[in-house]
Amino acid sequence: MKGNWNRIVKIDLSSGKSEDLSFPEDLWRSHIGGSGLGARIYNDLAGGLPEPLSPETPLLFLAGPLVGTSLPGSSRFSVCARSPLTGIWGEGTCGGNFGPALKMAGIDGLAIVGEAPALCYLLVEDGRVSIRPAADLEGRDCYETGDLLSERHAKARVACIGPAGEKLVKFANINNDKGDVIGRTGMGAVMGSKRLKAVVAKGSRKIEVADSGAFAELRSFLLGRIKESVPADSLRSMGTDSNMDLGMMIGDIPLRNWSLGENFELAASLGGPTMTERFLVRSQACLYCPIACKRVMRVAEGPYAMEEGPGPEYETCCAFGTGILNADAAALLKANELANRLGMDTISLGGVLAFAMDCFERGLIDEKEAAGLKLSFGNVEGVFTAMKLIARREGLGDLLAEGSRAAAKRIGRGAEELAVHVKGLELPFHDPHGFHGMGLAYMMSTRGACHLQHLVHPIEQGIVAFEGVGLAEDYEGRTSEGKAAMVKIAEDLGVPCNAMLLCEFVGWAFRPQDFASCLRVVTGFDFDLEEYLAAGARIWLRKRSLACLMGAGSDDDVLPPKIMRPYAEGIAAGSVPDQDLMRREYYALRGLAADGRPSREALEKAGGLEDMALRLHG
């Protein structure tokens, strides 16, 4: 096997002891790497299902076979653990440069258990892993922490948490290179619970591939496809926010905590073209990426003046823009910077803030509870104050730091109707009113509402047309018919893409067989499209099984009330997903029993899931 070192270092922060773990090649082949491999080894490492923030919970930092090989889009890494926000399987991935640094340091990943006696960081350098004191980093924000550790360890890459992670905010993130984050499911809080401030990686080892000739040929071919791709061009010129204007027209953009159907002026003021014209300094690429969708922006003057730094992605433009009815783009940039510095997932944070505003305007939170804070829609100053309170867990911030599901439960009096999440994970900002298939994808994602672990977004919106895998040529967004099959195929394509740590945006330019080709030329395993899709189904079933063992079931495969309430205006007016139809059809396609658990037959058919079959069915 090439592409992987077959070496994961397990380190116990309580005892300081470490050991090397290796795994049979067939396990790498069947679960690929990244979160796929993570889900496979989690069970063995955890020795049960410890609570998310307990010392026994394993926290996995993982690369994948493609990482560091110079294939386009191969710069990502994954972090997995049981999520403190959802209580089920949690994971996130991000780009930047940390993933390749970890791999070039000579390991495929870290399995971190225990709890350090004092705040520390891990240094991974040329195959060695050491625990270093981090008392001087306590309370530092992510930008400061990254800068300090980069100065201390030349040419190293840093993944760190901010104050929110240290305070165990349930949606705390992990920050790499200031603008790249492991955002979702609160992996930063798991780091905080282990008193682990950062992981620093440094190395220069070359990643060998199985067939260098075929690798070079494939790389050249894929670069050509990316060059010709209009979505790639759009991302390059305007960033991930490029489609805000179009999104508003087709019913994809949520407004005012998912309660309005249309606002073209707001979309125009926050969309990629406007943001580019007003604030862009330059675009920036992750290692090996020909697209360069990242924005480096600056606000020259005014109350929200901001030095040159990472600009917001599409999701953040909704989180601190359309979702809370803020039309001030400069304030949005500043809010993005503050969230990055404090170390919080902007999707969940935006969802929590919109939820809190809804509660405030309905009298479910009063000014006294909010410590004089006016949390009304559009009040940007309230947003800045609330963000700091959440990160410090002070006052109302302590409640909101638990996420919208838990906060709604504590507030009661109907607040649950206003919390927009699936399984505790706040919805990303693609609207199921306009795209029913995305609603099903949120319902069935193995980590709660997720827009990234499948390729539903580009497929249902027609951004890509993958041929030869059973997808229709075109999909109507506002219908639930045929969406179960679409979502399953999109997951089987997207899950392995995620496991091998390939950037989805790069993958939009691929043909389906190209995903398998990447694995084949790098690892030497004779992957074809059929095996690739089978791996996707297998990994999905494994993560679903873990989620079920952690307490999820069919009752949790539901869309929030806000999504089931139709809008009065806009192109999606009157449209709500038929979640019963889609769930019924999807369960049949996936082989899920009525209680939501994968059936023994489905697990046996997928292969490589005997351990899960045993745990679920005895």
Added chain:
Amino acid sequence: MSIPFASAEWIAAYKDAINANPAYKTGAANWTYGVVALIVKASPPAFPDDTGIWLDLDRGVCRDARLVSPDEAKTAPFCITGDYTRWKQVVKKELDPIKGMMQGKLKLKGDLTIVVRAVKASQELVNSTASVDTEFAE
């Protein structure tokens, strides 16, 4: 009476249809970015030659529309190229032109930052073809 697609007669009728479409007038009120040209790639024998369509658009009005050579079409600030069968799908509303461009079924040359802000206008530009009784050779 049906008019052959992309003929001079069809283009003249298309211009009238655009100017008679109030939704286009509103949706494209801010369009000041110049000519949009379309290139229809040959598909013999039904459509024997590559053909260019020149649409001089300004603030919700089509000021001029004419048949041009593909080379001249390529000089326009915005040029969309597609096979005859793809354009047929667009006119019959079987293919959304924005999706078509994203998926590479139609090729766009021009500033994307302007195009994504003009999606309403481009949709109405396509909708305007509905009022032209179009004949497609098989």
